Amino acid sequence: MLADSEIEFLENIVERKKVLKKGEFLFHAGDEFDAIHAIRSGSLKSYTISADGTEQVTGFHLPGEIVGLNAISTTAYPSFAKALETSLVCSIPFDKLESLSRDIPGLQKQLFKVMSGEIREEQELMMLLSKKNADERFAALIMNMSARFKRRGLSEKEFQLTMTRGDIGNYLGLAVETVSRLVTRLQKQQLISIQDRYIEITDMPGLSALAGTSCHV
Amino acid sequence: MLADSEIEFLENIVERKKVLKKGEFLFHAGDEFDAIHAIRSGSLKSYTISADGTEQVTGFHLPGEIVGLNAISTTAYPSFAKALETSLVCSIPFDKLESLSRDIPGLQKQLFKVMSGEIREEQELMMLLSKKNADERFAALIMNMSARFKRRGLSEKEFQLTMTRGDIGNYLGLAVETVSRLVTRLQKQQLISIQDRYIEITDMPGLSALAGTSCHV
DNA sequence: CGAATGTTTGAGGATGCTCAAGGGATGTGG
DNA sequence: CCACATCCCTTGAGCATCCTCAAACATTCG
Numbered sequence: 001m002l003a004d005s006e007i008e009f010l011e012n013i014v015e016r017k018k019v020l021k022k023g024e025f026l027f028h029a030g031d032e033f034d035a036i037h038a039i040r041s042g043s044l045k046s047y048t049i050s051a052d053g054t055e056q057v058t059g060f061h062l063p064g065e066i067v068g069l070n071a072i073s074t075t076a077y078p079s080f081a082k083a084l085e086t087s088l089v090c091s092i093p094f095d096k097l098e099s100l101s102r103d104i105p106g107l108q109k110q111l112f113k114v115m116s117g118e119i120r121e122e123q124e125l126m127m128l129l130s131k132k133n134a135d136e137r138f139a140a141l142i143m144n145m146s147a148r149f150k151r152r153g154l155s156e157k158e159f160q161l162t163m164t165r166g167d168i169g170n171y172l173g174l175a176v177e178t179v180s181r182l183v184t185r186l187q188k189q190q191l192i193s194i195q196d197r198y199i200e201i202t203d204m205p206g207l208s209a210l211a212g213t214s215c216h217v
Numbered sequence: 218m219l220a221d222s223e224i225e226f227l228e229n230i231v232e233r234k235k236v237l238k239k240g241e242f243l244f245h246a247g248d249e250f251d252a253i254h255a256i257r258s259g260s261l262k263s264y265t266i267s268a269d270g271t272e273q274v275t276g277f278h279l280p281g282e283i284v285g286l287n288a289i290s291t292t293a294y295p296s297f298a299k300a301l302e303t304s305l306v307c308s309i310p311f312d313k314l315e316s317l318s319r320d321i322p323g324l325q326k327q328l329f330k331v332m333s334g335e336i337r338e339e340q341e342l343m344m345l346l347s348k349k350n351a352d353e354r355f356a357a358l359i360m361n362m363s364a365r366f367k368r369r370g371l372s373e374k375e376f377q378l379t380m381t382r383g384d385i386g387n388y389l390g391l392a393v394e395t396v397s398r399l400v401t402r403l404q405k406q407q408l409i410s411i412q413d414r415y416i417e418i419t420d421m422p423g424l425s426a427l428a429g430t431s432c433h434v
Numbered sequence: 435c436g437a438a439t440g441t442t443t444g445a446g447g448a449t450g451c452t453c454a455a456g457g458g459a460t461g462t463g464g
Numbered sequence: 465c466c467a468c469a470t471c472c473c474t475t476g477a478g479c480a481t482c483c484t485c486a487a488a489c490a491t492t493c494g
Contacts, residue, residue: 048344050344050348050429051429056344056348058340058343058344059340069333069336070333070336070337070340071333071337072329072330072332072333073329073330073331073333073334073337074333074337078337078340079340098322098325098326098329099322101325102319102322102325105315105316105319108315108318108319108325109315111329112289112290112315112328112332113289113290114290115289115329115332115333115336116286116287116288116289116290116291116332117290118336119286119287119332119335119336119339120287120288120290120291120295122336122339122340122343123275123276123287123295123296123339125343126275126339126342126343126346127265127267127273127275129343129346129347129390130346130387130388130389130390131267131273131390133481133482134481134482164439164440164441165440165441165442166439166440166441170347171347172347173346173347173348174482174483175482175483175484176440176441176442177441177442177443177444177482177483177484178481178482178483179441180441180442180443181442181443181482183441183442184442184443196441196491212267212268350449350450351449351450381471381472381473382472382473382474383471383472383473391450391451392450392451392452393472393473393474394450394451394452394473394474394475394476395449395450395451396473397473397474397475398450398474398475400473400474401474401475413459413473
């Protein structure tokens with residue numbers, strides 16, 4: 001997560017801006033790693049293909065966030081990144097970023113912070129997956145998305161879920177059918193209101209309580 | 218994960234070396250973050266305390282690994298780090314490391330790599346937790362530990378599990394009883410042999426197959 | 435318009451949790 | 465050095481959650 005000012009600063013060293021249409025790839029698993037990518041608008045999902053050939057969703061990415069940080073230690077991207085809707089992405093050559101961050105102490109520090117933050121968020125997500133039941137997982141995902149939209153100055157109470165129920169289930173370790181039933185149930189409990197993929201959080205404290213404390217980022 | 222040579226290099230800028238006895242803390246959640254920590258010998262576990270007061274194990278740490286990377290983006294450690302046995306730890310003041318890494322390009326790169334690697338490993342673990350059943354989770358943990366011991370030049374086939382069954386279950390999102398039953402079952406299947414906490418992998422290909430592909434780090 | 439993809443609902447069943455109990459190891463204080 | 469408390473591990477029985485299978489409908493897109 002970067003502030004607007006930081007993104008704008010980075011844009012000055014950006015060599016490539018891309019518009020991705022829904023379903024297009026930012027990169028494929030195995031592609032040579034040479035850049036990290038800042039999302040300006042839209043949304044993406046990351047996923048890998050497991051040994052048995054099934055898709056494994058590893059994350060959703062919103063505007064202001066950085067994609068590709070998990071590839072720095074390798075020479076190739078370990079996952080796919082695919083646009084969930086029309087999206088605008090800025091690619092920042094990593095070798096350039098590295099050398100710049102030597103000259104600009106603030107940049108280096110910021111990079112460390114962004115990466116550290118990602119580690120922490122992954123750990124929180126891990127806890128979510130290992131300790132929570134289906135309702136709590138789904139609630140935690142919604143609260144997490146809400147917090148991320150809020151950080152970008154967007155509405156924390158209503159937003160578009162650009163991924164399918166299948167993606168959500170895959171990500172949370174739940175069957176599609178379970179996700180569908182959750183949506184129905186949480187709506188009956190007046191916690192949320194969903195019309196297709198547009199969600200409104202109608203009881204923020206209630207949903208937060210159900211999610212546990214995953215909303216304190 | 219750092220190479221021996223890298224650890225030794227870092228030792229030269231280390232200000233504090235600590236010996237922790239079993240049960241002692243390297244740091245508490247909420248302590249001011251000022252250093253990351255390289256483990257020279259022994260083992261630690263990281264955990265947080267959730268809203269309902271229960272312990273949530275977030276990771277196990279072996280020699281050669283770095284603890285505290287998830288705190289860089291904050292001013293305080295987000296988790297506890299507790300010694301599972303007598304352990305030797307080198308603490309590296311982070312501000313010093315930051316300034317040094319400006320002058321030594323290789324160090325900066327290495328830091329980026331270590332952090333990126335941690336992000337990737339967390340993602341793999343996440344997948345493990347969301348997609349695999351109990352047997353597969355346990356097998357994946359054992360294979361993961363095995364690979365980490367191997368990287369340090371230690372035996373990949375037999376080693377000490379220094380954590381309790383409870384810690385393992387907590388980490389993998391399983392009940393203690395389930396872990397206990399898994400140990401029994403995998404032994405009957407001739408995949409492993411456990412005497413108290415000393416484990417021997419008797420069928421590496423079999424265990425690897427059960428774990429899925431989590432052993433390709 | 436037809437095909438593919440996504441969503442919802444129902445019924446049955448398996449995996450893993452909870453509750454319960456007993457035995458073993460560890461450690462502390464008298 | 466022993467007694468007792470605590471923590472750890474194991475095993476059993478019943479049960480809840482969530483998955484699988486199946487089917488129908490909606491939506492998107494070529």
